Amino acid sequence: MKRRQSPVAKLGHVAAHTPDLDESLWFFNEVMGFQVTERDGDTAYLRGMRDWEHHTLSLTESGQTGVDHFAFRTESEEALDELEQQLKDEGEEITHVEAGEENGIGEAIRVDKFGHNYEFYWDVEKPKAPEGKRSGLLNRNYSESVGNRIAPRRIDHVHVNDPGENAFKHDEWLREAMNFQLNERYEDKNGEYWGWWYAVTPLPHDIAIHREEPGDPTQFHHVAFHLDSLQDLWTAADICSEHGIEINNRSNGPAMHAITRADCMYVKDPASQLRLELFAGPGYLNFEPDWEPIEWKEESLGGPTNHQWHGGGPTWDGIDYV
Amino acid sequence: MKRRQSPVAKLGHVAAHTPDLDESLWFFNEVMGFQVTERDGDTAYLRGMRDWEHHTLSLTESGQTGVDHFAFRTESEEALDELEQQLKDEGEEITHVEAGEENGIGEAIRVDKFGHNYEFYWDVEKPKAPEGKRSGLLNRNYSESVGNRIAPRRIDHVHVNDPGENAFKHDEWLREAMNFQLNERYEDKNGEYWGWWYAVTPLPHDIAIHREEPGDPTQFHHVAFHLDSLQDLWTAADICSEHGIEINNRSNGPAMHAITRADCMYVKDPASQLRLELFAGPGYLNFEPDWEPIEWKEESLGGPTNHQWHGGGPTWDGIDYV
Amino acid sequence: MKRRQSPVAKLGHVAAHTPDLDESLWFFNEVMGFQVTERDGDTAYLRGMRDWEHHTLSLTESGQTGVDHFAFRTESEEALDELEQQLKDEGEEITHVEAGEENGIGEAIRVDKFGHNYEFYWDVEKPKAPEGKRSGLLNRNYSESVGNRIAPRRIDHVHVNDPGENAFKHDEWLREAMNFQLNERYEDKNGEYWGWWYAVTPLPHDIAIHREEPGDPTQFHHVAFHLDSLQDLWTAADICSEHGIEINNRSNGPAMHAITRADCMYVKDPASQLRLELFAGPGYLNFEPDWEPIEWKEESLGGPTNHQWHGGGPTWDGIDYV
Amino acid sequence: MKRRQSPVAKLGHVAAHTPDLDESLWFFNEVMGFQVTERDGDTAYLRGMRDWEHHTLSLTESGQTGVDHFAFRTESEEALDELEQQLKDEGEEITHVEAGEENGIGEAIRVDKFGHNYEFYWDVEKPKAPEGKRSGLLNRNYSESVGNRIAPRRIDHVHVNDPGENAFKHDEWLREAMNFQLNERYEDKNGEYWGWWYAVTPLPHDIAIHREEPGDPTQFHHVAFHLDSLQDLWTAADICSEHGIEINNRSNGPAMHAITRADCMYVKDPASQLRLELFAGPGYLNFEPDWEPIEWKEESLGGPTNHQWHGGGPTWDGIDYV
Structure with a gap:
């Protein structure tokens, strides 16, 4: 089929x-x-x-x-x-x-x-970078000469929090009604799914769901933007320290996810409280037309800190919708 | 539509x-x-x-x-x-x-x-890396501990040579019959297309065509594999020099393509003469559902050496099909 | 003078x-x-x-x-x-x-x-890497083709623990009798020095002292080896996770020191318990003939986790001398 | 002694x-x-x-x-x-x-x-970076948040051209009278030295001499500044292409030196014609108190392009002294 x-x-x-x-x-x-x-x-x-x-x-x-x-x-x-x-x-x-x-x-x-x-x-304008900031490469928008030492490249994914049963319903809707591909999911010690990662592109995920306790608020957890290189991610942590901006990973520095296998760092805009994930490194591109979801189990997941491969993940507080 | x-x-x-x-x-x-x-x-x-x-x-x-x-x-x-x-x-x-x-x-x-x-x-086996070489990460095949300092990650694309009119017919077939998306093409000084880059994935290309002179042989030019980082590409050049393996770029070292915007290096297996491109760096992922082909023109392409952004590209000799 | x-x-x-x-x-x-x-x-x-x-x-x-x-x-x-x-x-x-x-x-x-x-x-043999492992570059020992994906490059420094007054005496001896240059030192909340970093080369340090509580054992804390790049440090963390080797930083992943300003990761040989620091990144080279020691104060040191710039430092347990 | x-x-x-x-x-x-x-x-x-x-x-x-x-x-x-x-x-x-x-x-x-x-x-002022540009790290001058994507870190070395016999006299003076350490030298096919690399620090060189033909002008060839990483060097090449600034390596892109073993790129200020070398990568630090000069021979030097390990070196035109 x-x-x-x-x-x-x-x-x-x-x-x-x-x-x-x-x-x-x-x-x-x-x-x-x-x-x-x-x-x-x-x-x-x-x-x-x-x-x-x-x-x-x-x-x-x-x-x-x-x-x-x-x-x-x-x-x-x-x-x-x-x-x-x-x-x-x-x-x-x-x-x-x-x-x-x-x-x-x-x-x-x-x-x-x-x-x-x-x-x-569907309809969207795609204005080119203004003269003086536009790349000489036709397949690139802004010139590399414009960026500072972090300069995120493109939007990557969003991550949301669902309380209790809502998470399971949201999962079903994305898979069944929306035909999002489930790339990975995570089962806790009690044998219940706790997280799901979906894609409509070959990215590891375009959207992910984290299941919270019943009664917890439905929230937006973070938006992620992609950086070209590990070096840029590391420099981002350095620059955040220069500015006194708290690095929102539990390790206070860049980490490597086990799930989705990307290098990451979380920070929050002090004004809007919007959490930004800087997402770098190779991760993986999933071109398989017959991908079976990766089934993570809490007890077997290697990384000791908050289920990361190394370093630590974020806290799970999100922000409400307006 | x-x-x-x-x-x-x-x-x-x-x-x-x-x-x-x-x-x-x-x-x-x-x-x-x-x-x-x-x-x-x-x-x-x-x-x-x-x-x-x-x-x-x-x-x-x-x-x-x-x-x-x-x-x-x-x-x-x-x-x-x-x-x-x-x-x-x-x-x-x-x-x-x-x-x-x-x-x-x-x-x-x-x-x-x-x-x-x-x-x-369609049918294909996907054997896991053998025990002892398999990653503890379920979304990764071989463990990072197995690889040497180059260790290509995944197949990326192929590039072929077509003489004269065949190139135009091949282009039409890929676009019209096969629904491959044309991401970029290149027009020479005479206003004739000289190269085409197509994708069925968000990669810059899965296959590309280079037009040769009429009467030239139809050939396979190279297969490319992707590396995680610029550092790996650079180390590959270093290791090739250690082994006396000629770097097949005209610059004798890694270069950056203007078209497809990736970092690259060409080498040939001395025995099979198969040309391998090591392809690294961010390139771009094309998620646009309404992409218009990038139209390069020979006179406006910035890079001075063989139409690269910096460094030099390969020679255009390929190998025949058996 | x-x-x-x-x-x-x-x-x-x-x-x-x-x-x-x-x-x-x-x-x-x-x-x-x-x-x-x-x-x-x-x-x-x-x-x-x-x-x-x-x-x-x-x-x-x-x-x-x-x-x-x-x-x-x-x-x-x-x-x-x-x-x-x-x-x-x-x-x-x-x-x-x-x-x-x-x-x-x-x-x-x-x-x-x-x-x-x-x-x-003074006397020491400098055997070249054996044939087949030796670099074609005369200013390099082993060929890059020999190394795995971590492959430390050179010894960098040692770090030792001194209890109470011994630390101050050790400091004085290194500066006054041995003419080691004091590059940086660290003062705790009580206005007492707690750490000293010395060099006889332009490295940030060749040896450092950490002051412990009086009565604590005199110990060897770690030996550091230098890696070429941040990428190698990050891959080291990845490979340690593959092997189930605990990353000894409090952040469970690579960190960036404020003092000495280098990227670092600590691991222990499971058998010998010897702590190895992998030390990478630019750090700094100190060519100043009139360098004044950097005076860090606990209250002003930016990094929130164990006085690092980002990520976390090691625990302070060392191993005894035999 | x-x-x-x-x-x-x-x-x-x-x-x-x-x-x-x-x-x-x-x-x-x-x-x-x-x-x-x-x-x-x-x-x-x-x-x-x-x-x-x-x-x-x-x-x-x-x-x-x-x-x-x-x-x-x-x-x-x-x-x-x-x-x-x-x-x-x-x-x-x-x-x-x-x-x-x-x-x-x-x-x-x-x-x-x-x-x-x-x-x-001897006397020199060392003004700190101005407020707002100064790093929170006491062992760093400018904050990483200030720099653009190239941002050279420190002066590295100078390279000069001497015609004929002057080169040999200059060599003798630097070694004998000035006690500069000769780290490497290069012998051409005729068995005559053609280049010398000297250091007063553990850098691969602080000054180098290139011997030109008798009668050629005595010139300044380039000043080099050090970058932290290969990524920065590569980005520098990218940005130069954006600005139409010619990359002065014969390979039109970054290269790796065999002698001094560093990654490099040459560019010229269009106004002053001063050639700048961006010098990156690990190179080597020479801490040996009994270093014997590396003796390169033209016939054995591996790299095929202008004696580089990979990529190409600069042309040898310098600028005059005023």
């Missing part, structure tokens, strides 16, 4: 709130080296050095913290229409977003699935 | 001949650090540290040099059947390969397209 | 005991990638890939753990003679070591200073 | 002329990432991220190109006085430079040796 294709092509962006846009821009632009596509009123639109879309992160000053939504781009315009119908059939209430309500993004739909604010869109 | 899906999931392997299997294994196994899945009679089956399939390179001692075939895995069994029918409809003569004729590979079909020996298959 | 020159040119080697030489060789040779110059009876002589001397680490199977001595090479034969006289004038008892008692080392003297077994020597 | 100590502690700086200081600052500051200590009238004083002295490179707008002088710092004030007397005894004419004639440098002497403008000094 032919592999069913997901209506989703890729992760697009995360839209977050911040009580202080200038401080958030200090963090994301000056320290981390994100590029600012534009600042329009209370909202700044940012992206990594190699992102093609108008933005992969937006920050809106609104007197509060929290994630507004995260967005996936569909495979086609038709796929977006079919997905809207499918969501209606699932009994969901669809919110229509007018073209341009978010700069650079065309008509979109939003839906609350298990407490998470999903957005899906 | 929905994006048409290629019947092909990924590049699988290259099968080459060698006059001296021991010498070829010295090169690929001892020097380059490929893993040998098994040696069966006159054939050795090799793969990179992170390849899952039985092999991604096979070498058969047959008293000659040359490429036997290169192989793509289809998206599904059904896709393989449909592809066979499609090729018959194109008027091609199909050769059926029995399961096990190549170790680890199930039933396959082979076809001569424009002088290139294409193989397509 | 002219800078006084130390009689010492460089750190030479560390000689340790092990209850199981085969297991120690598994750790140092197979896992870590040290080269074995020779194994002679119960003793194995090892060195890094770029060490020129006969050995920089020796391990003797003797039914026990512990450091036998650590050794410095003098600037000249004359300097060794003058140093012997100086030590006698300090009232020390000198032990003469016959040439060849340690393979590769000529006549040497040993002295117990503050409980530490110091050796000084 | 005790090793004789050189009066020289380290290479200090190079002072060059430029027809266009703004353009030179574009190259050195904006593109290459040198830090500007100060700009005073027609002169800009620059240094690397980890240099402690006031400057390691100065550029004076004077309507011409050329090197004014290169400067070594002595071991002590007394050593400077003794060296002055020694040079007088050699029959040299000494030029006294008043304190402050070069910003940050105290009284100095200059002498023309074999056509090269040598300066020697």
Whole structure:
């Protein structure tokens, strides 16, 4: 049987709130080296050095913290229409977003699935880096000469927290209704799944779910951006120490994940409290059309610190949706 | 309109001949650090540290040099059947390969397209690295403790030479009949395309075509394997110098491609004359569902040496098919 | 006034005991990638890939753990003679070591200073790497093609523990009598020095002292070897996890020191309990002829975890001298 | 016998002329990432991220190109006085430079040796990086957060050209009169030395001589600055391609030297024509008190391109002294 294709092509962006846009821009632009596509009123639109879309992160000053939504781009315009119908059939209430309500993004739909604010869109602007910042290489957006020593390259994935049973329902929906491929999952000592990692691309994951205790809030845990090299990840830790920015790994420094097998570091924007994972290293690209999910078991997972291969993972507090 | 899906999931392997299997294994196994899945009679089956399939390179001692075939895995069994029918409809003569004729590979079909020996298959064994060489990480095949200082990770792409008009026909077939995505192409001073880079995955390319002069032979130019880091690529150059193995770039050292934007080095197995490209660095992953081919023009391409961004590219001699 | 020159040119080697030489060789040779110059009876002589001397680490199977001595090479034969006289004038008892008692080392003297077994020597053999392992580069010893993915390059420094007042006396002797340059020192919350880092070369340190509580044992804390790159350090952590070897940093992964500013990871040979620090990254080279010691204060030192810049440092348990 | 100590502690700086200081600052500051200590009238004083002295490179707008002088710092004030007397005894004419004639440098002497403008000094200011650019690490000058993606770390060495017999005399003077250690030398096919590499520090070299044809001009070939990592060197090549700055290696990209065993890339400031070598990678640190010069022979040197290990070296044109 032919592999069913997901209506989703890729992760697009995360839209977050911040009580202080200038401080958030200090963090994301000056320290981390994100590029600012534009600042329009209370909202700044940012992206990594190699992102093609108008933005992969937006920050809106609104007197509060929290994630507004995260967005996936569909495979086609038709796929977006079919997905809207499918969501209606699932009994969901669809919110229509007018073209341009978010700069650079065309008509979109939003839906609350298990407490998470999903957005899906097809139309998107892909403005080139401005003259003077644009690479001479046609297959690259910003010139390497523009970046600072961190300069994330592209959006990689999002990670969310689901309380109790919601996590299992969310898992089923992503696999069965959305045709996301389950690459890895993790079973705790009691034989119950505790985490799931899904992809619509060959990345180790485009979205992951972490199961929390029943009654815990449904939250957004982090958005990850990819760096080119381990050296950049290490330098990021160095620069965070220069700025007194706390490294959010339990090891206070870069670590290597066992699950997804990538090098990682977590930091939080002090203003928006949005947790950013810098994700580097080879990880793996999964081109197998018949991949069986990796089944991790708590007792057999090698790394002693919070299930990492070496170094330590983050704490599990997330931020709420607005 | 929905994006048409290629019947092909990924590049699988290259099968080459060698006059001296021991010498070829010295090169690929001892020097380059490929893993040998098994040696069966006159054939050795090799793969990179992170390849899952039985092999991604096979070498058969047959008293000659040359490429036997290169192989793509289809998206599904059904896709393989449909592809066979499609090729018959194109008027091609199909050769059926029995399961096990190549170790680890199930039933396959082979076809001569424009002088290139294409193989397509679905069934494949994915033997785990043997005990003692297997990683404790379930999402990794061989342990990092096994590799030498080069140790290619996975097969990346193949590159072929087509004389004159054949190149244009090959291009059309890959795009129109096979639904390979054209990521980049290159136009010479006379306004004629000279090179094409295609992908069925988000890699910069899974296969590329170089147009040669009319009357030149149809040839296989190189197979590329991916390394994790620039450091490994540099060390590979160092180790080649230790062994007196000529670095096949015109710059005699690693270079950076403008097209496909990857770091690269070419070397040849002294026995089989098969050219291996070590391909490293970030390159780019192309997740865009509406990608427009990058249009390079000879006069505007920045890099002064053989159209590279820095360093030099290879010479264009390939090897024949057997 | 002219800078006084130390009689010492460089750190030479560390000689340790092990209850199981085969297991120690598994750790140092197979896992870590040290080269074995020779194994002679119960003793194995090892060195890094770029060490020129006969050995920089020796391990003797003797039914026990512990450091036998650590050794410095003098600037000249004359300097060794003058140093012997100086030590006698300090009232020390000198032990003469016959040439060849340690393979590769000529006549040497040993002295117990503050409980530490110091050796000084001038004559030393510098055997080239054996044919087949020797680099084609005349300024390199072993070929890069020989090493595994860790393969330490050269001995870097030793670190010792002194209880209470002994630490201050040891500090004074190294500075005043031995003309070691004090590069950095660290003052705790009570305004008392707690650590000192000294060099006779432009390295950040050739030897360091850590002050322990009065009554604590005088111990050897670790010997450090230098790696070429951060990538090698990170791979070392990865490989240790593959082998189930505990990473001895409190962060369970590589860290970056604030003091001496190097990237580091600690591991212990399971057999000998000798702690090895893998020391990488740029650190700094101190060419200043008028260097003033860096004065660290506990309250101002940035890194939150055990005074590191990021990641965590080791625990302070050492091993005894035999 | 005790090793004789050189009066020289380290290479200090190079002072060059430029027809266009703004353009030179574009190259050195904006593109290459040198830090500007100060700009005073027609002169800009620059240094690397980890240099402690006031400057390691100065550029004076004077309507011409050329090197004014290169400067070594002595071991002590007394050593400077003794060296002055020694040079007088050699029959040299000494030029006294008043304190402050070069910003940050105290009284100095200059002498023309074999056509090269040598300066020697002891007094020097070591201004810390300004607030906001200063590292929180006391053993580091500028914060890593300040640098661009190249950002050279420290001055490394100078390389000069001597015609015919002058080269042999210069060699003798550096070894015999100045007690510079000869680390490596190179003999051509005719059995005549063609290049010499000397150090007063454990670096592979602080100064090197290249012998040109008799009658060729005495010239300054290049000043080298050190980068932390191969990644930075590679990125430097990438950024040069972005700016259309020609990479001055014959391979048009980074290369690896056989002699001195370092990774390297040459570029020229378009305005001053001063050739800058970016020097990275481990190279080697030479701590041996009884080092015998490495004797390279043209016929045995492995690397095929201009005697490099891989990649290509620079052309041998230098610039004149002013």
